[in-house]
Amino acid sequence: MRQLLQDLFDKRVNQFVSDKRSKKLFFPKAETKQACLANRSAEIVKVKAAGKIIEESVEDEFQTIKYQAHYQYLIKQNGILYMEEEMEDRLAKFYKNALVMDEEIRPILESENDPETELNHLDLEDHTERLSYAYDRLKAVQYAERWWNSYNPAYKKFQNDCTNFISQCLKAGGAPMRGYPKRDAGWWLQSNNWSYSWAVAHSLRLYLSNSKIGLRAKEVSSPDLLKLGDVICYDFEGDGRFNHNTLVTGKDANGMPLVNAHTYNSRMRYWAYEDSSAYTPNIKYKFYSIIDE
Structure with missing residues (x-):
């Protein structure tokens, strides 16, 4: 399974630096990211990707991998280079070693730390005293x-x-x-x-x-x-x-x-x-x- 995941990353990295005129991209996110960067007169000049398997299973001839992807994008904008990084949890499925599904596991934006009732205001305890501090x-x-x-x-x-x-x-x-x-x-x-x-x-x-x-x-x-x-x-x-x-x-x-x-x-x-x-x-x-x- 680790080799299947590595092959997946190799194809994905190539898409981030592929011909921007390409009509079909193996990894659709690459197209979105390239377009957003182009709007800022920026481009990806190099990508590194690494993966860590979180869970894996095999049933009949189907192989399922839940994994975490770590991307590093070297971005060039008006002659200046900087490194952007992101993590992404994804789920991939293979049938007889052929990829049949690979999608992001989208983060949950509402969770157990949200209050049970909708907060329209907070009790801000607006007293006259001031808590002094210097923001570093x-x-x-x-x-x-x-x-x-x-x-x-x-x-x-x-x-x-x-x-x-x-x-x-x-x-x-x-x-x-x-x-x-x-x-x-x-x-x-x-x-x-x-x-x-x-x-x-x-x-x-x-x-x-x-x-x-x-x-x-x-x-x-x-x-x-x-x-x-x-x-x-x-x-x-x-x-x-x-x-x-x-x-x-x-x-x-x-x-x-x-x-x-x-x-x-x-x-x-x-x-x-x-x-x-x-x-x-x-x-x-x-x-x-x-x-x-």
Whole structure:
């Protein structure tokens, strides 16, 4: 099975650097990614792919492999090179060693860390006192780089881990927690309990929009106004419920954000997520710049 998986990767890598005029691609994602890069005057000049088998089974002459793919894209844009990386869980099936199915196992965007009832507001405990801190953007980015593809054992891991990861990055940057033990108040994590804003994408978006003490942010109108360590929130369906968050960890040659994230584990990914399987034409974004004390 490992040889079957290796052959699969070899074909896939070739597609990312194949003739862009090709009408039929073995790996459709390659076409989407190439088109998104072309819109930014960028291109993939080299791809590396590695796979790790998670589960495998054989029944009659059918072979099934659940695997994790790790892609590294060397991207060139206006003479500047940078490396983008992403992880993807996939399921492949073979019949008599011939590939019959290979598809992404899409991450679950709603999970056990979501509140049972829809949160339309948070109790922000808007007191007059100020929790003083200095936001260290470099430390937040360093944390995002260290843990983008793994999980800090000091923290609980969620099935939908994107907001938990961003909260960890913000805390690494010095943001103070507040509101314990009320789950609908402030932004905090303690032992096996946490505020909704710590782990739920929509709740963190509400918190960043409204907090007046401690961790605070201002919404800006466009992504190019963001700095390293700032946050982007995503509403993939455009239904008003935000379901993903990322942290700005770099800028491309045009000064646009590159981001790190969990759930869709990725680093230095272009902020718009147009190459994501979760992307829809209705997607909406919120751009938050963390207020430096």
